[in-house]
Amino acid sequence: MARTGRRPGNQDTREAILAAAREAFAERGYDGASIRQIATSAGVDPALVHHYFGAKDQLFLATMEAPINPGEILPKIFEPGLDGVGERLVRTFVGVWDSPTGTTVAALVRSAMQHEWSARMLREFLVTQILRRATRTLNLDPAEAPKRASLVASQMIGLAMIRYILKLEPLASMTEDEIVRNVAPTIQRYLAEPLPEA
Amino acid sequence: MARTGRRPGNQDTREAILAAAREAFAERGYDGASIRQIATSAGVDPALVHHYFGAKDQLFLATMEAPINPGEILPKIFEPGLDGVGERLVRTFVGVWDSPTGTTVAALVRSAMQHEWSARMLREFLVTQILRRATRTLNLDPAEAPKRASLVASQMIGLAMIRYILKLEPLASMTEDEIVRNVAPTIQRYLAEPLPEA
Structure with a gap:
């Protein structure tokens, strides 16, 4: 530093x-x-x-020691609205993770796996810094937003783990474009489509 | 023991x-x-x-020290074929994780985050014990199967992390049925639908 x-x-x-x-x-x-x-x-x-x-x-x-400032990157993802939000979200996150910053993100996730303190901080980060912005900017139904956000988080954290920590092929060396094509529809569904009813 | x-x-x-x-x-x-x-x-x-x-x-x-035997649980998921495979896979895995066995699975995943040795063993496990059975039993195109499998792994490992390790709500306390309703379509798409082309 x-x-x-x-x-x-x-x-x-x-x-x-x-x-x-x-x-x-x-x-x-x-x-x-x-x-x-x-x-x-x-x-x-x-x-x-x-x-x-x-x-x-x-x-x-x-x-x-967050390596990214959600206040800078999230408006670009959420402000254009629900149309295409899955693609913008996946492309932005993979872009950050593929950059030198990615190492710091991986360290944060690793730490959250080990220490309840870090896990709590990461939960607080996801809820207060990401979910709230998404809910507000995308006009999500507040009753559904936490469910949508935790589903999105499950796919995105799993993607980070497989690509950067477990390094399972072929996902570990897929191009950003190919990841976007495959994973963006999942995020789009979790954020923008009606949640399945019982 | x-x-x-x-x-x-x-x-x-x-x-x-x-x-x-x-x-x-x-x-x-x-x-x-x-x-x-x-x-x-x-x-x-x-x-x-x-x-x-x-x-x-x-x-x-x-x-x-694998707490589950893939040779016992995977045939029930894969043998009925592609129809409904997403639902069977998500329901079975959430069932195992929600059982006392889940603690051991979480320990394996935590360990794979920390040690390259454990990460390699987990990769080998996913590829040789799960992916190969899926490819064979579901008759997947061998050229596409590893891509499909790593996408499935990204969603399933992320689901385990959010539900059992990070404990992010509401996913942490969602019922098995609700997880199946929301996540099975993702797994179904990764396994059974045409992979998106550039």
């Missing part, structure tokens, strides 16, 4: 805030954690938390 | 064979490993390997 020009004292403050935030998010979840309480735990003024990290979602991404 | 009536000396022989087999399968893969060579490494007669473990696939399952 590039060294910043910050003095060591400020670096310590940042670390103290991050440590307090990790504990707060893991214990109380994203919604239950507050900047004010995190600031108190870290022994700093809430304004300093905002100064270093911005809003709560940015602080949350920083504690996860 | 229940103690058998075997004398300790025999238990040592079994362990020596298993250790030699683990090494052989990990180094040479399922096809490259031979009972004869495993017997030599373990310093025993090949007949003794057959006596303790049966055929090579049984020995392989023993080295993985």
